[in-house]
Amino acid sequence: MPEQLVLQLELLLMEAELSVTSLRTIQRTYDVQNKDTEVRHRWCELLVKHKYTQAYGDVEHFLIHHKAMGVYLYGELMVQEDSGQQVLARRCLSLVQDEMDQSAHRVVEEMVL
Template sequence: MQELLPDQLVLLLEHLLEQKTLSPRTLQSLQRTYHLQDQDAEVRHRWCELIVKHKFTKAYKSVERFLQEDQAMGVYLYGELMVSEDARQQQLARRCFEQTREQMDRSSAQVVADMLF
């Protein structure tokens, strides 16, 4: 595969987010091919959205890392985790928030707290 620029990866991932289902095998192949966990925040955000949407449990560490390192961009992702009605995803959101709430700006922390509790 040819190496893609970050903007191209964002477009690819946005297109994949429109797909109703993706297999774990496809997601794993994407992760391995494009090293998505090592890309910029925009790419990693879309990657995390795919992980959450398709409940790709093998990559939950990427979601956790994103929520810890990119708190401002993570607010939307907290919402996605909570509306999924998946207990593991909701637990992941609560655990990450407890670990990072003190580092978040006050308004973002309040928005996330309102979603989680």
């Protein structure tokens, strides 16, 4: 059930560290890229928190296709103080800025600039 998977991912977000092996297992076992937006959002949060760069394509896809739900993720990308994540945030914003709701765009722009 999607609700159960969201809860499981939220519990995993509380973990200080997750190995790449664990993240790969989650990705394969639950096929998270093909679940609903709530599941994919939590999945992207895990990727950002644990800097799982091999799956940053999932984060980029989410930010491009779920602009309103992605606002929080932009903030997470910027607070990690990881230049690769910040570059990802800026690139995604540049790709979707003309399609974003104006208020969401202002919020995200303030975070990434």
